[in-house]
Amino acid sequence: MNIDNRIKFRHLLCFLEVARQGSLARAANELAISQPAVSKTLKELEEILASRLFERSKQGVTPTAAGLAFLRYAGPSVQALQEGVRSLRSGEHEAGVVRLGVLSTVESSLLPDVVRRLHQAHSALVVSVETGPSAYLLDQLRVGALDLVVGRMTDSPQIAGLTFEHLYSESMVLVVSPGHPLLQVNLNDRSRLGDYPVVLPLAGTTIRRFADSLYVQCGIHLPQQRLETLSIALSRRYVQSSAAVWVAPHDAVRQDLARGELVLLDLGLKEPGGSVGICSNPSTAATLAAQWCREALRASAVEYLEQYEV
Known part of the structure; x- marks a missing residue:
């Protein structure tokens, strides 16, 4: 089946921002458009897809089952397009940016060594780190706002549908x-x-x-x-x-x-002990920078295990 050509890039950006913010007003602020414009864009997308994508309430908006299903593919597709534009503008020889979500448990232990390894090997690489609760970071990973999430998160419900690679256990x-x-x-x-x-x-x-x-x-x-x-x-x-x-x-x-x-x-x-590891989105094509970061995480985890006998 061909993709409906009525779906525009602005529909996807609006949908993802509303899902990320959980609020039409906050999404409108981030997109620098009016709230009625956000509502109109979402309504257009829902009519094209013949599905209700969000449930509205006084507390904000939450994705419906259809919204969650669409989110799984919309986020990675927009990320892939943005990555393609970036690679053309910067040149394929540029390492670009790797966007990491990091739980506090590894923020001061494993991560500094990972960043050191990456910068020693790739002089043009920008490592962008976001911290917060696992539920928030995994949601960001799902919508394509992060490349990888690192930490102890295997018990989080938000990990469903994502891929987890074990590095080591901690108590x-x-x-x-x-x-x-x-x-x-x-x-x-x-x-x-x-x-x-x-x-x-x-x-x-x-x-x-x-x-x-x-x-x-x-x-x-x-x-x-x-x-x-x-x-x-x-x-x-x-x-x-x-x-x-x-x-x-x-x-x-x-x-x-x-x-x-x-x-x-x-x-x-x-x-x-709980499992500390790397979480990724299987629906997203891994960037070169994300692959380098995964390799650095594995190497740092091995050294960490040897040093502290985790």
């Missing part, structure tokens, strides 16, 4: 500042853990469930005083300057533990 650990009161007592009474503020990943994220499981194993409820964040920098500074307990990905605190700036709180519990 969650409990860490505190040096001199913390819990380091001076017998931790057979694990209820003492509930007396101190706790730092956790955001509720609803992939790694929060593993963090919660450590407190379940201790047989206690989470303290009411909690800091919920994906910011490794904020978590580190807060724990170092307070009596809080941090339920952290081992990768995120490995160097702090080695330097003695944080101390492992050993309760005799072990949370099973």
